Amino acid sequence: xxxxxxxxxxxxxxxxxxxxxxxxxxxxxxxxxxxxxxxxxxxxxxxxxxxxxxxxxxxxxxxxxxxxxxxxxxxxxxxxxxxxxxxxxxxxxxxxxxxxxxxxxxxxxxxxxxxxxxxxxxxxxxxxxxxxxxxxxxxxx
Numbered sequence: 001x002x003x004x005x006x007x008x009x010x011x012x013x014x015x016x017x018x019x020x021x022x023x024x025x026x027x028x029x030x031x032x033x034x035x036x037x038x039x040x041x042x043x044x045x046x047x048x049x050x051x052x053x054x055x056x057x058x059x060x061x062x063x064x065x066x067x068x069x070x071x072x073x074x075x076x077x078x079x080x081x082x083x084x085x086x087x088x089x090x091x092x093x094x095x096x097x098x099x100x101x102x103x104x105x106x107x108x109x110x111x112x113x114x115x116x117x118x119x120x121x122x123x124x125x126x127x128x129x130x131x132x133x134x135x136x137x138x139x140x141x
Contacts, residue, residue: 021087024068025094028126031064032057033098044109058122062129065091069130073137084134088127095123 039053040046046053069087076083102108103115110118 020072021090022094024072025091026098028061028065028068028091029095029098032061035060054118058125061122062125065126066129066133069133073133076137080134080137081131082134084131085127087134088130091126091130092123095126096120 036053036057039048039056069084072087073080073083099108099115099119100112103110103112108115
């Protein structure tokens with residue numbers, strides 16, 4: 001391996017674009033999901049005020065999402081807005097699908113309506129920041 005080469009699962013040059021999008025989307029779902037266990041007990045009761053928990057999850061999800069979006073765009077050379085739309089929509093679908101699996105199996109004790117009003121709507125931030133990043137890259141000068 002040359003000194004300038006990099007290796008690893010997150011290397012943008014060696015990974016199929018769509019595999020990278022899906023992997024990043026799963027990581028974006030997984031990090032807040034795992035972190036959430038720090039704030040609930042074995043019975044699913046919050047150890048901190050619920051509104052504080054939700055704020056932490058929004059901030060963490062946004063942080064992870066922006067870091068992954070920047071990483072994704074690192075090797076994109078054109079069609080930034082289209083790439084932002086693609087990235088955001090796929091991430092939105094992945095995150096909603098993963099959560100809906102847990103809602104439908106009863107792991108998340110809520111109805112689908114409760115899920116979409118309490119959690120699901122927040123995932124719309126994903127295409128908002130990926131499309132915004134795409135426009136920013138398109139307009140840089």
